[in-house]
Amino acid sequence: MVVLLVLGVILLAAAVALMALALRTDEEARGVNRSLAVLQAMGSAPRELSRDLERPFADRVVEPLRARALAIGRRLTGADSAERIRSRLDAAGNPAGWSVDRVVSGKVLCAGLGLVVGIVVAVLLGASFLPGVAVTLAGLVVGFFGPDLYLYQRGYDRAERLRRDLPDAIDLMTISVEAGLGFDAAVQQVAHHTAGPLAEEFVRMLREMQLGKSRTQALRGLAERCNVDDVRTFVSAMVQADSFGIPIAQVLRVQAGEMRIKRRQRAETKAQQVPVKITVPLVFFILPCLFIPVMGPALLTMMDNL
Incomplete structure (x- = not known):
């Protein structure tokens, strides 16, 4: 009886295990079939439906x-x-x-x-x-x-870079005009042989002139974009020279001299501002460091005596 009971329990467990395995295999098969169906549907879906999923x-x-x-x-x-x-x-x-x-x-x-x-x-x-x-x-x-x-x-x-590069650019432009080039060709030489924002603005000005703008309009557009006083002064002089027929080489020579004078004056102004600007770090950072070795021993002696 015991042997038959044990054998029945084993057979029952084996039947349950086989049933669970069959159900699990069927469920996995159904899951795989569903995944394959989804992939097939996505592959055969219209372009309008799958376009959103393909976007970055x-x-x-x-x-x-x-x-x-x-x-x-x-x-x-x-x-x-x-x-x-x-x-x-x-x-x-x-x-x-x-x-x-x-x-x-x-x-x-x-x-x-x-x-x-x-x-x-x-x-x-x-x-x-x-x-x-x-x-x-x-x-x-x-x-x-x-x-x-x-x-x-x-x-x-x-703007600081434009203000710093403008005198050298005008000097090069003056040399080019005095060598026989026109104003547009001189500007092209400056844009070709220099780098920086001023060269980029000159390139843009030349492209605007090639697209149909007049020289006066291109120069005024340059002044509006840069918003630098020296550039505006240079543009005003060039526009007036172009309007009244004044020789460009003479105007450029005068502008080059004025720009060099302004650059020297700005350097002198910054040099005169140094004593004022150095006062704050001197008072708050340098003098306290000097007071420590100078006044420190005296304060310690006074504290010991008192």
């Missing part, structure tokens, strides 16, 4: 997010902000990939990023309610005005 991540996620940020940014910045941003982009040299819409959307995205960073910093510092709110708002404001600050700094650096 930037087109599916980043571009819609940027479009929403652009709509929000246009409401926040106002209607006249496009011209101001465009002028800043011209002053900064129109960086690659930067446009008015990208700057507006970037302001909103950077504001959101600054808000998140501010919250994280407030949590890490363990600040209370008011300091935490202040840190969060500071991150929001810095993020929102971050692209504007970047464009301003890049425009300022570019």
